[in-house]
Every structure is written in structure tokens, then in C-alpha cells.
Amino acid sequence: MKQLYANFKMNKTSAEIKDYLVKLISRFERDDVNLTLCLPFTSLSLGSYLLSGTSINIGAQNLSDEECGSYTGEISGAMLKDVGVSSVLVGHSERRAKFKENSKVINKKIKIALKNGLGVVLCVGESLTDKNTLKTLETLKIQIEEALKGLYENELERVVIAYEPMWAIGTGHNATVREIEYAAKVIRKVIQDDFSEKAAKQLCVIYGGSLNIKNISSLINAKGIDGALVGGASLDVNNFISMINSIK
Ligand code: PGA
Numbered sequence: 045m046k047q048l049y050a051n052f053k054m055n056k057t058s059a060e061i062k063d064y065l066v067k068l069i070s071r072f073e074r075d076d077v078n079l080t081l082c083l084p085f086t087s088l089s090l091g092s093y094l095l096s097g098t099s100i101n102i103g104a105q106n107l108s109d110e111e112c113g114s115y116t117g118e119i120s121g122a123m124l125k126d127v128g129v130s131s132v133l134v135g136h137s138e139r140r141a142k143f144k145e146n147s148k149v150i151n152k153k154i155k156i157a158l159k160n161g162l163g164v165v166l167c168v169g170e171s172l173t174d175k176n177t178l179k180t181l182e183t184l185k186i187q188i189e190e191a192l193k194g195l196y197e198n199e200l201e202r203v204v205i206a207y208e209p210m211w212a213i214g215t216g217h218n219a220t221v222r223e224i225e226y227a228a229k230v231i232r233k234v235i236q237d238d239f240s241e242k243a244a245k246q247l248c249v250i251y252g253g254s255l256n257i258k259n260i261s262s263l264i265n266a267k268g269i270d271g272a273l274v275g276g277a278s279l280d281v282n283n284f285i286s287m288i289n290s291i292k
Contacts, residue, residue, distance in 0.1 A: 046264055046291065047204065047248055047271030049103060049165060050278035051082045051133065061087040065094045067281045072100060074288055078271075081278075082133055082165075085119055092128030103165070104132040106139060109152035121160030131163030131202075135191055137210045147190035154191060154203070163202045165273065166191050167252070168231070172211040180209075181230050188234045197239045204248040205231050206273045212253025214276060221266045224251050228268030257287045264291055 056064065061083060072079065082103035083091045091102045108118035124132060134157065135150040150166075157164045168187040170180045188205065195203075207227040212219050219227070228249045236244035251263055252273030264272045278284045 046077050047080075047250055048077050048264075048288065048291075049080045049082060049133075049206075049250065049252075049271070049273040050284065051105060051136070051252075051273060051275045052084060052279065053105065053138070053275060054084060055279055056084065056087065058087050058090050061090060062094065064281045065091065068100070068285065069094070069098055071285050072098075072288065074291075075099070077288060077291065079288070080131060088124070088127045088129060096128070101130045102128055104129045105136070107132050107134075107153055107157055107162075109149045109156065111156060121156045121162055124157075125160045125162060129162060131165055131204070132157050133165045133167060133206075135187070136167045137169055137208060137213055141210070147187070150191045151193050155194070158195075158199050158202060163204065165204045165206050165250075167206045167208045167273075169208040169210050169212075169227075169253070175209065175211060180227065184227065184230050185234050188231065189238060192238070197243050200235070200239060200243050200247065204250060204271075205235075206250045206252050207231060208252040208273065214254070216254050218254040218256075218259050218263065219251065221262060224263060224266040225268055227251075228266065232268065255287075257283065257290055260287050261290050261292045 080101040080103040082105045104124045107121050107124055108115055112120050134153045139145045154164050168184055170183040174180055174183045209219050231249050232244040235247050248270045250271035250273055251269050255272055255274045256277045
């Protein structure tokens with residue numbers, strides 16, 4: 045079973061999402077693909093209503109690092125759970141870079157998500173400078189260790205790690221099968237060293253960054269990879285359905 049996530053980012057009104065979901069529901073037929081749509085906050089309720097009774101899950105793109113209280117404009121883990129969200133993206137590079145989310149905040153968000161019964165998709169990935177100076181391993185190790193600090197091994201069952209190199213996100217330059225396999229190996233080694241061999245084996249590792257209809261099948265089948273996270277190419281429902289159907 046491949047784990048497939050779509051990240052809509054800050055796109056689509058509720059009316060547009062309704063249209064999208066109606067088309068997707070009638071045409072999504074893969075029982076070997078576990079699909080989760082990470083919708084904007086404003087469409088989560090609608091999404092969970094329309095998708096109830098289907099196999100498609102609802103995800104969120106962010107949550108607060110606080111439980112509740114005087115945090116104007118924030119959305120809590122409990123609120124996400126309440127509207128039927130099953131998992132949430134944490135540590136996406138756009139949030140790290142544009143919203144200055146540091147590892148302490150990411151670690152708090154993960155703990156709050158897990159405490160509220162949500163699954164977590166932890167996004168990690170090196171910058172172009174890291175890649176060019178051969179620091180991919182070091183960067184991934186630091187990001188993973190800081191994000192997962194203080195977690196119990198059994199909690200890892202609800203954590204997916206998405207390898208999303210920053211230079212590949214929204215650029216049209218996807219990582220190669222070789223680069224993805226290397227990253228998956230590094231990620232599992234960090235988990236093995238910090239938790240156990242069993243945890244490393246069971247861990248779900250996915251790839252994201254400039255996935256499209258031409259590359260998804262080979263990249264999602266890279267060794268050590270259990271799924272994919274699609275951004276821009278998921279926004280057009282016809283294109284996304286064709287992409288899903290192209291996975292061999
Ligand atoms: P992209 O985005 O597919 O548009 O590169 C991936 C992501 O941001 O998760």
C-alpha cells in the first residue's frame with residue numbers, strides 16, 4: 045500500500061474544493077493507494093463531510109504549537125481532530141523558511157498533534173547549499189533528532205517522515221531515484237540509532253518535491269520509499285487522478 049498525500053497549500057476556496065472532491069470521489073479507484081488530502085483550514089469541515097464513507101482521508105497543513113488559549117488566529121490540534129482530520133504536516137520547508145519555524149516549535153507541534161490523536165507527516169530536507177557542500181546527511185540527522193526529541197518509540201507508529209529537499213519543492217527539479225534512496229537510508233539509520241532497528245524498519249518514509257505524472261511512478265517505487273507528497277501537481281483534479289493511475 046502506497047501512502048499518497050496531496051498538499052493544496054494556500055489554494056482553493058470551498059466551492060472549488062467541493063467541485064474537486066466530487067470529481068475525485070467518483071474517479072478514485074485505487075485500493076492500493078492510501079490517499080490523504082491536506083486541505084486549507086477553511087475547507088476541512090466540508091472535506092470531511094464530503095469524504096465520509098470514502099477511503100480518502102483529510103489532512104491539515106499546520107497546527108498551533110500551543111494547546112489552547114489566547115493565541116489569536118491559531119488552530120489547535122483538538123480543533124483539527126474535531127473536524128475529522130487524521131494527520132497534519134509539520135515542519136514543511138515553507139513554514140521553516142517563510143514563517144521562521146524552528147526545531148523547538150516543530151517538536152512542540154509534533155507532541156501536540158500526537159497528544160490529540162493526529163498522525164504527523166514530518167517534512168525534512170536539505171537546502172541547495174547543503175546539497176552542494178555534501179551536508180545532506182548532517183542536515184537530515186539534525187532536523188529529525190530535534191523534531192523527535194522526547195518522543196516514545198511507540199509514538200513513531202503515527203509519524204511519517206517526508207523527504208522534501210528544499211531545492212526540489214515547486215522548482216520542477218525533482219530528486220533522482222538515487223538521491224531519494226540515499227535520503228531514505230539516512231533517515232532510517234537516524235531512527236535506528238535513536239530508537240531501534242524495528243522502528244527504523246516500520247517507519248513510513250515518503251518523497252516530495254516536483255512530483256508529476258512523468259516521474260511519480262519511478263520515484264514512489266524507489267527503495268525505502270513508502271509513498272509521496274504532491275504539491276502543485278495535485279491542484280488540477282484531472283491531472284492528479286491521471287498521476288495516481290500512473291503509479292505502477
Ligand atoms: P511540489 O510541492 O510538489 O509543488 O514541489 C511539494 C510540497 O511542497 O510538499
